[in-house]
Amino acid sequence: GFYYIDRFNPASSYYLSLGINYPNESDKKKSNASRLGGDIFIHGANVTIGCMPMTDDKIKEIYLYAVYAKDNGQNRIPVYIFPFQMTDNNFDYYKKHYDESLIDFWSNIKKGYDIFQNYKKELKIKVDSKGNYVF
Structure with a gap:
């Protein structure tokens, strides 16, 4: 998170x-x-x-x-x-072993992970009504 x-x-x-x-x-x-x-x-x-x-x-x-x-x-x-280095390969591996609710959460934080990895700057983050991060 x-x-x-x-x-x-x-x-x-x-x-x-x-x-x-x-x-x-x-x-x-x-x-x-x-x-x-x-x-x-x-x-x-x-x-x-x-x-x-x-x-x-x-x-x-x-x-x-x-x-x-x-x-x-x-x-x-x-x-x-982050629960692990959220590279595409790692993410695909973990998707095979965990339930959908966890994968949905991880997919949301992976968006932030990817943005941070690309720009190396503090993220502007909000939280929507369901608790999802919005970048």
Whole structure:
């Protein structure tokens, strides 16, 4: 999905951590669950219980870039999360092994993946009434 950093935690139990705005508008509209969870972080220590772990050297680099961006006026730092490298070949492979509802969701985020891969710029994203991303 398409998220942004909403918290900086320099005193994380996992070295450094950056919170993302999960659940976002799309997650809320697409789910029937009453509670979607939250507190998803990108963090160091290379361990996870549902977050996105990095080695300490990688989170330090990511964290510093995020701080520099914020300190220079960038209010929304995008975080794009994909289930796999969404090349056409990979996508065709996964389509054979997963149910249609997941493929529909993946097809939607693949549009954003392809745009980002082609232009390497932050995407302009909206969410429609069904929770689909619109680019």
